[in-house]
Every structure is written in C-alpha cells, then in structure tokens.
Amino acid sequence: MFIHGRPTATVGLSGRHLQMTRRIPPAPPPPSRPVTIHDVARRAGVSTATVSRAIGNPGQVTEETRSRVLAAIRATGFTPNATARNLRARSTKTVLVLLPGLGNSFWNVIINSLEDVLSEHGYGVIFGDTRNDPEREAHYERLVRSGQVDGLLLFTGRLPHPDFIQLDRTIPITLVSNEVPGCPDLPLIGIDNRAAAAEMTRYLIGRGHRRIAHLTGPHGHPEAAERIKGYRDALAGAGIAHDEALIWPGGFDPASGRRGAERFFALADRPTAVFAASDEGALGLIKALKDRGLSVPEDVSVAGFDGIEYSGIYDPALTTVLQPRSELGRLAGENLVKRMDRSAPPPPPARTHLACTLLIRDSVGDGPAAGRKGALRANRRAAT
Amino acid sequence: MFIHGRPTATVGLSGRHLQMTRRIPPAPPPPSRPVTIHDVARRAGVSTATVSRAIGNPGQVTEETRSRVLAAIRATGFTPNATARNLRARSTKTVLVLLPGLGNSFWNVIINSLEDVLSEHGYGVIFGDTRNDPEREAHYERLVRSGQVDGLLLFTGRLPHPDFIQLDRTIPITLVSNEVPGCPDLPLIGIDNRAAAAEMTRYLIGRGHRRIAHLTGPHGHPEAAERIKGYRDALAGAGIAHDEALIWPGGFDPASGRRGAERFFALADRPTAVFAASDEGALGLIKALKDRGLSVPEDVSVAGFDGIEYSGIYDPALTTVLQPRSELGRLAGENLVKRMDRSAPPPPPARTHLACTLLIRDSVGDGPAAGRKGALRANRRAAT
DNA sequence: AGGATCGATGTAATCGATTACACGCTTGAG
DNA sequence: CTCAAGCGTGTAATCGATTACATCGATCCT
Structure with a gap:
C-alpha cells in the first residue's frame, strides 16, 4: 500500500468576496x-x-389573551431561554451518555434506540466521548456535578473518580454493558457475556474443533474478562485441556487481530479455530491470516463477538455472537427514565443480563473432530 | 445465514437483594x-x-481569605451550578455538533480532532444525531435557539428550517463537508469532491479501464453530486463517451452496493471497473460481486471514497480516496472558535476545500486497455 | 343584597451564580 | 495632619424564566 498523493486544490476564496458584499x-x-x-x-x-x-x-389564561400572546411570540420570534428555565426548574430534561469512543459503529443501533426511548419521554440526549482519557472524563464529571444533566448512562466501565459514585445521590446513573468495579449498587443493563462466549465456544467444539484459541478483549475490561470465563467454561465442559498459549491478549480493534495472527504463526501446534472477543478483532485477524496465504474457514475458522454491520459484508461473512443492541438501548433508556422520575419511588437497582444469539455465517468450518461421536455430542449440547 | 438462537439467560435478580440491604x-x-x-x-x-x-x-482577594474559601469549598464539596453561571454569562462555552448518524465510523477521526481543538479553547462539545429526521432536527433547533450552545457545527447538509439560518446572527454556524442549499454565506470546511473524484477516475482510466461505472451517493446529497461531476470530468477529459447506464444510484451504505451489483449483473456490456462514492457502498458491492462468484480485482475493479478504517482490512484492501479527516475536524473547530470569540472581529466566511489523496491498495487491477499508448498517457496525466 | 367563590391576571420572590457599585480601612503624598 | 488612592469586601442588581401569592371583577348562593 502506498499513498498516491496529488494536491487537487487547496483553499477557496469565494468567501472573501461574499464577505465584502455582505458588509455594505x-x-x-x-x-x-x-x-x-x-x-x-x-x-x-x-x-x-x-x-x-x-x-x-x-387553560389558566383566556383563549383570547392566549392567542394574543401567541401572536406576539410569532411576531417577535421568541424562544424561551432554556438556561433560565432550567435554573428555575432545577432540571434540564437532558441525559448524558458517556461512551469510550463515538466513532465506533458498534454503538449505532444502541444509540438510536436509546434516543428514541428518551425523546419519547421528553428527554434530550447528548453524547460524550471519553476515550478513556481521565481529563476528558473530568470534563464530563463537571458537566454532571454542575447540574447540566438529569441523568447519566455510562458505557465506559470506568468512573472519572472514585467519588463520582456519590453522584448517585444527586442524579441517577445507569450502567450499560460494563460493570464498574466497586459499584455494586448501580443498576446495570448488559448482556450475559459468559454464557454467550460459552455458547459460541461450544458451537466451535460441536463443529469438531479441539484446539481453539481465544483472542481476548482489552486487558482489565470487565466484559472481556467474562468472555474469557465463558470460553474456559465451555472447554472444561467438553473435557478439553486448557492451554494458556491459546489465550491471546487483544483489544476491540482490528490491530489486535493482526497481533493475534502473529501469535498464530508463531505457534508450532496451531489452533484450528479462533474465537475473538470482538468482531473488529476477528476481522483484523482474518485479514492478517489471508494476507499470509491462509483461507478462512478452509484453513482456520474464526468467530467473532458483537454482530456489527461490517461483520456481515466481510468475505467470509463472520460467524459471531449477536448482541441485542436495540433492546440494550431501550432497556437502558427506560431504566434511567424511571429513576429520573422523582414522583415515583425509584425501582430497585437490578442487574439485567440479556441473552445473545449466535449468528452462524461463513467463517467457521468443520474441525478435525467433525463427525466423530464426541463432536456430535458436543454439537447436540450446543444446540439444546 | 441463519440465526442459531438459544436463550442463554434472561434477567438477573441480584439487584432485588441489594436493594433490600440498601434500604436498612x-x-x-x-x-x-x-x-x-x-x-x-x-x-x-x-x-x-x-x-x-x-x-x-x-488576586482580587487576600491569599488568606482565598485559602479559607477554598477550604470551605473542599469541605462542602461545592461545584458551581453551571446553569446559573451560564444564565448570568449569557454563554455556555459549549458547542453542538450535528451529525446525520453518530454510529458511522467515518466520523471517528473527525470527532476526535474536533474535540481536541475545541477543548483546547475551553469549549465543551456535545453531539447530536439527527438521522435526517425533521423531528429530531427540530429538537436540536430548540437547543440552539434557547441558548444552550454557543456555536454549531453542521455536518448534515440540511437545515431544520429555512429560517434556521437566521441563527447565524445569534450564534456562529460552520458547515463541515456539506454545503447547505441556499446558504452561500455560511463558512464551510470541506473537501474538493469534484477534483478528488476526477482524480480517482483518471487513475482507473490510467490502469486501462474504459467502461467505468459510478455508484453514486444518496440522491440530492451535495457532496455526492460533486463526485458525479468529477467522474464525468475525467471521462470527458479522456474522450470516453458517457453512458448513462453506468451511473448507478446509491447511498452511503453497504446495501446500496448490493443494489449496484444487481445493476452490474443486469448489464449486457458490463463495466470493468466501478468507482463508488463511498467506502461503505464499495464494500457492499464487492461482497455482492464475490457472492456471485466474481473476484476483485481480477474480474472487476472497485474503488471507493472516504478512507474509513474498515476499507483497509477488507479483502481485498480497498483502493479509495482518503479524506483528510483529522485536518477537516481541526479546521472546522478552529474556524468556529474564531467566530465565537466576540472580542475579535469575525473572519470572513470563507469556503475551504481541502485536497484528498488517493490510497492505492488492492481492489483495482489493470483494465483491457492497460499498456496501450492511450492508457499510459492517461496514467501519466493522473500522476502529474 | 352581601358575602363567598372562582377565574384571570399582575406583583414579586425565586433559582444560583456573577459583578457593578458602595463602603471602610490602610497607606502614601503633600 | 488631611485627603486621595488603592485594596478587600459586602450589598444588591442582574441574567430570563417560573410560580406562590395577592388582587380584582364577575358570578353565585342564600
């Protein structure tokens, strides 16, 4: 790959002319x-x-005065100043959604359903991109502490500050997807990562794979840790010996898939299947494998996790775990709305774990044990 | 593809218990x-x-009182109420960024550099997702009209309302990427779509292609229209006759690529190369072509536009037009900051068009005219 | 008819911070 | 020694809306 660059044009000037005509x-x-x-x-x-x-x-004013006022509003183009209104109301009818990175297409569906729910209930939504950067987190902490928002949805799995939790007494916080260490009494809407990872692993076993690697998520990420557990559960359940060399530290990005491929080629006894903790990692891995001349799924099988849109248009289409993103967003929004309603008593801070579904596509083929008795049994178990 | 679903788990209950212990x-x-x-x-x-x-x-208070005050602040955990402060200051130090869809990975880099610039200048950033939905747009219009933000960055290429432009007298607006019809005196930071599209088309011609299709962007989209013009410019410049059957209406999503593939297979005289107005469209197209047994670039060449991350990990890696996203974000941010600074005179509302670069990767091969004199000449011209 | 009631509207307090102005004390110059 | 200047601080106005309370007529009931 090289960059074939040619400056096609630089800066337009028409603005200067317009500016001058406008000043007259x-x-x-x-x-x-x-x-x-x-x-x-x-x-x-x-x-x-x-x-x-x-x-x-x-209803508190005569129909006649009301129409006179409305006419005056139309004539003047008046819009109530929301800042003044919020000050008086001690509420902004706005929810802050903190994400670790906005540009990721994984959020797409979640964000949409979230917004639908919240705007149905009269709340505006603003998004904040923390990039897991403490400075940025502090900025949003200020936004919250200073009363700019009525509620907080936290996707990031981390708090800006240990004391941040005290905010729970100020405004409601709902966690989405990610547990925050040390905050057991914040409600959480997430998925059952462990069960889903186990199910995918069992599916791979059922297809006849015995040496199965796991490309993990970021180190220390709570969901990633659960997925590792599920992977181990399934292996243990099938009586497959655990091999530490098959656990590859990764991340939720394609680059981590490439690093995983390096591990793959470095092994003498290579796995026949890789289960990645994210679609992005899986796609990066597949690309790296193909670049070295292997084909997927003929030579190696690869499965992902998340079910992002791109995983479906990849070649091969990725077999992956589909997260119920739309429902995740809806439930998170509804949970927060309930807790922001000061008239009703707050619901108990429950932890909700949604089930995922396997999305069987084209990136997983039969392993060496396919067709054998054990494989069939494992297969049947996975499909129960 | 089918969905292999099995409810792994549903709803956790630990919350109820926690709630009870918490009430004591x-x-x-x-x-x-x-x-x-x-x-x-x-x-x-x-x-x-x-x-x-x-x-x-x-400096306006004694060091001694100051420290006493700071101690009291620490002791009470005081954070100034931003709403009250904003009301008094008649400014919120916040910028609203309106995008047509947040979940798209194209925005990733732009958003990041944008945020960097704005936070450097003491502004917070909040994002709004309009989905080109008038109701949503109206919601954000209220946010602006009611004085909740000091500036607006508009990526959407549309205004909620024809009168919205009058806001320009209230708060500064800067357009990014997309022209808004009827608003010639709003500053714009974008790219030179026409030149970039022409350059890519010339590159295809230079590789020996003569029948080149164009999968367009969404109908009515200003940037997409410019890209069509550039495509036509290049064909005309190379003396290639225009064929209306090779202009395929598309969008900025993979599904439009699939529809493009249907057009492809429906043609008796198929093109040897397709230039898509977006990477997403290009990837969807490639996937559909491969699903029908063709290989890229051996059977057909495909080029994209945008340079999103996924285009690089696709197989084949996509040859595309790389938008200077980081610079786009930076310039847009700086432009808006300057215009929000009430102390300095506002700079003239210039239109800035940045150059793009070709990212030559693996999805374009030689066409039937490769190696011929004309091809070489076109090639040389493209590389000038 | 007189007083209670009700409905529409105005007056003024309020939200929580910032800041113009006033005040009092200290200090230095004349 | 007196007066001006300067500094630190307090008082109160202010930002723009909402709303408790007061007010004023009109209506209704006995």
Whole structure:
C-alpha cells in the first residue's frame, strides 16, 4: 500500500468576496439582544407571568389573551431561554451518555434506540466521548456535578473518580454493558457475556474443533474478562485441556487481530479455530491470516463477538455472537427514565443480563473432530 | 445465514437483594439539597461575592481569605451550578455538533480532532444525531435557539428550517463537508469532491479501464453530486463517451452496493471497473460481486471514497480516496472558535476545500486497455 | 343584597451564580 | 495632619424564566 498523493486544490476564496458584499448594508438590526419574555409581554400588553402561563399552562389564561400572546411570540420570534428555565426548574430534561469512543459503529443501533426511548419521554440526549482519557472524563464529571444533566448512562466501565459514585445521590446513573468495579449498587443493563462466549465456544467444539484459541478483549475490561470465563467454561465442559498459549491478549480493534495472527504463526501446534472477543478483532485477524496465504474457514475458522454491520459484508461473512443492541438501548433508556422520575419511588437497582444469539455465517468450518461421536455430542449440547 | 438462537439467560435478580440491604440504613443524609455558593460563603464567613471572586478572579482577594474559601469549598464539596453561571454569562462555552448518524465510523477521526481543538479553547462539545429526521432536527433547533450552545457545527447538509439560518446572527454556524442549499454565506470546511473524484477516475482510466461505472451517493446529497461531476470530468477529459447506464444510484451504505451489483449483473456490456462514492457502498458491492462468484480485482475493479478504517482490512484492501479527516475536524473547530470569540472581529466566511489523496491498495487491477499508448498517457496525466 | 367563590391576571420572590457599585480601612503624598 | 488612592469586601442588581401569592371583577348562593 502506498499513498498516491496529488494536491487537487487547496483553499477557496469565494468567501472573501461574499464577505465584502455582505458588509455594505450597514448591519440591518445590530447584533440584536435576543428577544426575551419581557419583549413578548410588552408587545401583547400583558405581564410576563401571563406569557409564561400561555405557553406552559394553557387553560389558566383566556383563549383570547392566549392567542394574543401567541401572536406576539410569532411576531417577535421568541424562544424561551432554556438556561433560565432550567435554573428555575432545577432540571434540564437532558441525559448524558458517556461512551469510550463515538466513532465506533458498534454503538449505532444502541444509540438510536436509546434516543428514541428518551425523546419519547421528553428527554434530550447528548453524547460524550471519553476515550478513556481521565481529563476528558473530568470534563464530563463537571458537566454532571454542575447540574447540566438529569441523568447519566455510562458505557465506559470506568468512573472519572472514585467519588463520582456519590453522584448517585444527586442524579441517577445507569450502567450499560460494563460493570464498574466497586459499584455494586448501580443498576446495570448488559448482556450475559459468559454464557454467550460459552455458547459460541461450544458451537466451535460441536463443529469438531479441539484446539481453539481465544483472542481476548482489552486487558482489565470487565466484559472481556467474562468472555474469557465463558470460553474456559465451555472447554472444561467438553473435557478439553486448557492451554494458556491459546489465550491471546487483544483489544476491540482490528490491530489486535493482526497481533493475534502473529501469535498464530508463531505457534508450532496451531489452533484450528479462533474465537475473538470482538468482531473488529476477528476481522483484523482474518485479514492478517489471508494476507499470509491462509483461507478462512478452509484453513482456520474464526468467530467473532458483537454482530456489527461490517461483520456481515466481510468475505467470509463472520460467524459471531449477536448482541441485542436495540433492546440494550431501550432497556437502558427506560431504566434511567424511571429513576429520573422523582414522583415515583425509584425501582430497585437490578442487574439485567440479556441473552445473545449466535449468528452462524461463513467463517467457521468443520474441525478435525467433525463427525466423530464426541463432536456430535458436543454439537447436540450446543444446540439444546 | 441463519440465526442459531438459544436463550442463554434472561434477567438477573441480584439487584432485588441489594436493594433490600440498601434500604436498612435510614437514608444517611436525605436527598440533600445540592450545596450552593451560599453554603460555602456561610461556612467561610464571607459573602457569596467573595467566594465567586476566590474562584474566578484570584488576586482580587487576600491569599488568606482565598485559602479559607477554598477550604470551605473542599469541605462542602461545592461545584458551581453551571446553569446559573451560564444564565448570568449569557454563554455556555459549549458547542453542538450535528451529525446525520453518530454510529458511522467515518466520523471517528473527525470527532476526535474536533474535540481536541475545541477543548483546547475551553469549549465543551456535545453531539447530536439527527438521522435526517425533521423531528429530531427540530429538537436540536430548540437547543440552539434557547441558548444552550454557543456555536454549531453542521455536518448534515440540511437545515431544520429555512429560517434556521437566521441563527447565524445569534450564534456562529460552520458547515463541515456539506454545503447547505441556499446558504452561500455560511463558512464551510470541506473537501474538493469534484477534483478528488476526477482524480480517482483518471487513475482507473490510467490502469486501462474504459467502461467505468459510478455508484453514486444518496440522491440530492451535495457532496455526492460533486463526485458525479468529477467522474464525468475525467471521462470527458479522456474522450470516453458517457453512458448513462453506468451511473448507478446509491447511498452511503453497504446495501446500496448490493443494489449496484444487481445493476452490474443486469448489464449486457458490463463495466470493468466501478468507482463508488463511498467506502461503505464499495464494500457492499464487492461482497455482492464475490457472492456471485466474481473476484476483485481480477474480474472487476472497485474503488471507493472516504478512507474509513474498515476499507483497509477488507479483502481485498480497498483502493479509495482518503479524506483528510483529522485536518477537516481541526479546521472546522478552529474556524468556529474564531467566530465565537466576540472580542475579535469575525473572519470572513470563507469556503475551504481541502485536497484528498488517493490510497492505492488492492481492489483495482489493470483494465483491457492497460499498456496501450492511450492508457499510459492517461496514467501519466493522473500522476502529474 | 352581601358575602363567598372562582377565574384571570399582575406583583414579586425565586433559582444560583456573577459583578457593578458602595463602603471602610490602610497607606502614601503633600 | 488631611485627603486621595488603592485594596478587600459586602450589598444588591442582574441574567430570563417560573410560580406562590395577592388582587380584582364577575358570578353565585342564600
């Protein structure tokens, strides 16, 4: 791969011309002070209280004054200042969603269903990208502590600060996907990583694989740790000896898949299948294997985890664990909404673990033990 | 592909137990009213004004009172209420970034560099996902009109409302990537789509292709339209007759690539190369071609546009147009920061068009005219 | 008819911070 | 010794909306 670069064009200039033509009319209305409720009140010949009521409590004002106020609002182009309103209401009707990285397509569906639920209940949503960077986390902590949001959805699996948890007394926090160490009494909506990983591993065993490697997620990541456990559960359940050399430290990115491939080629006794803890890792791994002349699934089988969109258009289409992302988002949103409702008593902080489904596609083939009695038995067990 | 589903587990119950143990201590401090500047003032034995000054204008208070105030702040755990502060300051030091869809990995790099620049200048960033849905757009319009943000970065190429532009007199707006129809005097940071598309098309011609199809972006999308123009420019420049049957309506998603493949197979006189207006479309197209038994680039060449991460780990690695995403984000951020600075005169609303680079990888092979004199000439021209 | 009631509206307090202005004390110059 | 300047601090206005309470008529009941 090389970069074939040629500057096609650089900076346009048309703006300068436009700017000059725009300066000629001597500033129609000057940087006009934004229109407030007082302007509307004056114009409609009522008090500000009446204007406020006409907007928020129709029924408390005559139909006649109301229409007069609405006309004044339309004429002036008034929009209530949300900051003032929030100050008075001590609430912003806004939820902050903290993610470890916004650009990842894994969030796509979750974000959408999340937003649907929250906006249905009248909440706005803003997203924050922490990149697991303490400075960034501190920035968002300030956003929360300073009362800018009414609730917090935490996807990151980490808190900016050990004391952050005390916020739970200020605003509700709901964890999504990731446990946060040391916070057992925050509600969590996640998946059953261990069971899902075990199921995929059993599927691989059922296809006749006996030497199965696991490309893990990031070190210290709670979900990744659960997936490792599930992988081990399944191996142990099938009576397959554990081989530490088949556990490859990875991450949730394609580069970690490439590193996994290096491990693969370095082994004398290579695995016949690799179960990756993320689709991104799996795809990076497949690419690296193919680059070295192997084919998937003929030479090696590879399975992933997550079910991102790209895994379906890869060649081969990736066999993977499909996370119920839409439901995850919906439940997380509903949970938070309930806890933000100050009128009702808060529901108990339950931990919800959703089931995943296997998405069998084309990246896993039969292993050396396929067709044997043991394989069939394992297969049947996996499909129960 | 079929779904091999088995409910591994459903809902955990540990929460109920936790809840019960948690209820026993009789609510240590009741839902304590958040601590305000008055609490700090009282504790430090000074006025609220002094507290405020101790925080914001050190130097205006004695070192001794200052430390006393800081001690009181630490003791009470005080964090200034940002809503009140914003109300008074008539500014929130926050920027809203509106995207047509957050989950797309194309935004990854842009978002990061954007955030870096803005936070360097003391601005927070919040993201909004419009999905090109008028209702959602209206929601964010309210956010802007109600003074919740100081500036707006618009990636969506559309305005919620024709009058939205008047906001330009309220808060600065900077367009990124996409022109908005009818808004010639908003500054824009984008790329030179036409030149880049022409360059890629010339590269295909240079590799000996003569029948080149173009899988377009979404109908009506300004950048996609420019890319079509560039494609046509290059064909015309090489004296290749235009064939309307080779322009396939697409989108920025893999599904549109599949539809493109259907067009491909429906043609009697098939193209030898396809230039897609997006990587996502290109990948979807390749997958569909391979599913029908063709190989890329041996049977057909495919080129993309954007340079998303996945294009590099695909098999074959995609030859594509690399957008300078990091620079795009940085310039957009800097432009907006300058315009939000009320002390300096606003810079003229220029339109900046950055150059892209070709990323030559493995998805384009030689066409039937390769090696011929004309091909060489075209090739040389493309590489100038 | 007189007083209670109710409905529509205005007045003013309030949310929590910032900041213009006033005040009092210290200090230095004349 | 007096007055101005300067510094540190407090008082109160302010940002823009919401809302408790007061007010004023009109209506209704006995």
